[in-house]
Amino acid sequence: MKKSDTWSVEDAEKLYGVTRWGGGYFEIGPNGNLHVTPDVSNDKMRIDFNDVIAEIKEEGIQFPVVLRFHDILRSQVALLNETFIKTIEEANYQGNYRGVYPVKVNQMREVVEEIVDAGEKYNYGLEAGSKAELLTVLAYNTNHDSLTILNGYKDEEFIRLSLLARKLGRKVVVVIEKFSELLMLIKWSKKLDIEPIIGLRSKMTVKGRGKWEGSAGDRAKFGLTITEIINAARLLEAEGLGHCFKLLHFHIGSQLTDIRAVKDAINEGAMIYAELHHLGFKLDYVDVGGGLGIDYDGSKSTNDSSMNYNIEEYVADVVFGMKEVCDLEKVPHPTLVSESGRAITAHHSCVVAEIVGEIRSNSATMDTSYLADEHILVTNMRLLVTAIDNQENLQEIFNDASQYKEQAAAAFKLRVISLEELAKIETLYWQIMESLQAKMQSQKFVPEDMQELDFSLSSQYLCNFSVFQSAADTWAIDQVLPIVPLTRMNERPNVNCSLVDITCDSDGKIDQFVLGKGISNVLPMHKLNKGEEYHLGMFLTGAYQDVMGDMHNLFGRLNEVHIFSHDDDPLDFYIEEVVTGSSVDDVLTIMQYHPKAMAQSVKKLIDGQIAKGTIKPREGVKWTDFYEDCLKGYTYLKT
């Protein structure tokens, strides 16, 4: 690797690959700060993250924060719907598109409201997968022309609520996941004399690849087998409800990485639809489920965190795939429903957190000068330091140094060397490793053992956030999320670091990073300047991550800042709303504590010390107030 002093934002783009995963929304600005264009239809619009950070500080909001760009949500809703409309026209497809947003992907009220509002003109609807979600969509999806799709396991209450929705004039489709649900639905429909709209979910043989491939196949948890579908349809017919069976549903998994799985599923689903038509069940809708992926690592590949297609190809495969089978089978084109969640919400939110310190295994050093009575291991290690410059075989030095270090550890346990000698050997060892790392830069071939050097010599940056609250999937399922510094990208990054969070859990770390050239276990960043803040952004957190976080170590929900762009000034933005994150008081209450009583008992203890004279009364009042203030405060580090 040739080192030159020039460094441009183009180099930074190559390194961080922002435009590869940015979905057209993010890019590195000419000033080296990250910029966002939240409304792609207005490409003059640019918001500088550094300005957003300044504004947040000015408002006195503490970091870490979640930033929500409502314009991005709107843009994604428009993109999905417009792509379907355009493709349907191009294909001369006879049915419509009636998409629904599955609220489980991000149930935040503000998110759901924005999506419903942006989707109004497309008759875009909502999908629910549980009773709580059903109660939500009942209240929020008030557009009578849009669909409400009900998936998930159902009880009697669920079924009755769905029938209430029919009475309210909604196009609510109850999707049967399990045969017994159908019997419940028939019973209540007769009892209340309300006709349901019924969908049947098919267990597919096509499996999606990737982390969610268990959503299809014989062992899938949801859906009816082909035999059950036919039996269900016949039962409905016998009960005089055959005409209520209107929708065929399938969902082969989330984050489909390979477009071939989509093609195969559409083909299989279309065949089932056509066969049902031949059997006399004339359905109006085919619901292709979710699965439209997000290219988290920007590699456009079938990696678990990527996808080998884009939204246009996905939509084309759905529309043309359905049309082809229907035309061959001479059946009408059904209205298409899809339940994309991840693709709608992933881009719109990100987490901004501050680096508050650096941890290095080799940061402490000590005087290593020669002492006449020192142990031979110390002498040998020192000789290696001087040998580096005229030694061709760097691996030999690496091997020797590693061996001496191991021997020193054993020798210390046997009391052969002193604690001070052990420390000297460590200091010399790290000195040798740093010289080797520097030398390796000019070598064409680097032996495998030594490739690890970059990682073992890298620092860990301590980041004021909790992986378990803000990036649950990186911990639980090794999801990679793009992380970049928000400023200084016009400077050459001069430290390679992994990240650790502020929980007391050794799993609270991130050591997989998206870089332009692939996944790396260190992220190139900048040396921290004294007195200067350094913020990182973690991106594409809007789907699942946002709502799945837990309160490990009692770190609670983040402060949320909702950002809107100004129509009249493309470079300006405003903070429309701040949703305050959890206070210590909030998280303790959830865990069944009584913060008021806690404050009282601490006050009593302080009063006791005042009575004994160990705390002065004036001081005691201050301590009492301080305890109460901290209870009301934010759960993260105050910087």
Ligand SMILES: *Cc1c(COP(=O)(O)O)cnc(C)c1O
């Ligand atoms: C989770 C889920 C979705 C959403 O999937 P995405 O991959 O996020 O688009 C859609 N439909 C059903 C039935 C689901 O369970």
